[in-house]
Amino acid sequence: MTRRIFWTGLSLIVLASALYPQAKPFTIDTITAAPGETASGMIQVPAGTDAGTQIPVTVMHGGKPGPVLSLIAGNHGYEYPPVLALQRLRARIKPSELAGTVVLVHVANMPSFLARTIYYSPIDRKNLNRVYPGRKDGTVSERIAYAITTEVIEKSDYLIDLHCGDGNESLRPYVYLPETGKTAIDAAMRGLALAFGIDHIVLERGRPTDPQASIYCSTTAVTRGKPAIIIESGYLGSSDEESTDRILRGITSVMRHVKMLEGIPDIVEHPIYIDPIEVLTSPATGILYWKVERGQTVAKGTLLAVITDFFGKTLAEVRSPFDGVALYIVSTPPISQGEPVAMIGSPKRQAPGTSRP
Numbered sequence: 001m002t003r004r005i006f007w008t009g010l011s012l013i014v015l016a017s018a019l020y021p022q023a024k025p026f027t028i029d030t031i032t033a034a035p036g037e038t039a040s041g042m043i044q045v046p047a048g049t050d051a052g053t054q055i056p057v058t059v060m061h062g063g064k065p066g067p068v069l070s071l072i073a074g075n076h077g078y079e080y081p082p083v084l085a086l087q088r089l090r091a092r093i094k095p096s097e098l099a100g101t102v103v104l105v106h107v108a109n110m111p112s113f114l115a116r117t118i119y120y121s122p123i124d125r126k127n128l129n130r131v132y133p134g135r136k137d138g139t140v141s142e143r144i145a146y147a148i149t150t151e152v153i154e155k156s157d158y159l160i161d162l163h164c165g166d167g168n169e170s171l172r173p174y175v176y177l178p179e180t181g182k183t184a185i186d187a188a189m190r191g192l193a194l195a196f197g198i199d200h201i202v203l204e205r206g207r208p209t210d211p212q213a214s215i216y217c218s219t220t221a222v223t224r225g226k227p228a229i230i231i232e233s234g235y236l237g238s239s240d241e242e243s244t245d246r247i248l249r250g251i252t253s254v255m256r257h258v259k260m261l262e263g264i265p266d267i268v269e270h271p272i273y274i275d276p277i278e279v280l281t282s283p284a285t286g287i288l289y290w291k292v293e294r295g296q297t298v299a300k301g302t303l304l305a306v307i308t309d310f311f312g313k314t315l316a317e318v319r320s321p322f323d324g325v326a327l328y329i330v331s332t333p334p335i336s337q338g339e340p341v342a343m344i345g346s347p348k349r350q351a352p353g354t355s356r357p
């Protein structure tokens, strides 16, 4: 290297660091964003025992240093407000004004999204959000999970897994707040949950602790020491403005909370902690008649749903096991034995911790 090239190179680096104190690019798979830039592209999931697929990803790499926040939409392919919210976020954020890096997974489960399937992949019939951390040599859902684990989750500091009521679920908005019993990560996750701005916060205990058998997308982050929350905003496969805007506002508020954006986060003032919850499953296969609405207050014994055979004869009733709120109720007719019918939760005003009832 000649002396002149050395000094020219050095002064360019000094100039770049003055403009962008964060000097290194950020890479997800083949998608690389320089500081202050946005880059989008596809993670290629190669074919294996079944067809391959692609995962559309955007990296918004801030001009200033800060944490890496990953936002995952479309683990379930029939859940649209998260997908729409991330498109809007991409258009709204100016990476030059951002501290840290935002990774958007626009549609995690492309086979399910394009085939419009509920819960399960049309290719391997697996629920993507039950096969994390995935397998490099597994079926397509497992290979998607493996790609998201290794390329996105392991490079993140925080993760928000974005969901809504699937195509059959009438759901009121809520947040799942994982509890691990470890003080620091639990406090960080509680901070994220309160900053998102949705007042119903479901306490989620007993999730897997083995990083190699984490099952869920969010738990894959938590078992790797990265705070994560799960958002539910939207219902019945709709693409409504209110559910989409709620997600967009929540993400913006969380980004302010973790100091990636300037401004004051919109913290929930009066959270309603939901504990316990119970998912009620159908004792029979047939036609479902739902008897309550999303968000409805129910008493112990309230009739939630009736299941008939295909000719109209009642086969089973599903009733609430305790006083609570219907966080979601399946509100389309098809039902198979063992599938969820409703999730009932018991609202509490007390914060989680020692004062928990």
Ligand SMILES: [Zn+2]
Binding pocket: 075, 076, 079, 163, 164, 166
């Ligand atoms: Zn979902």
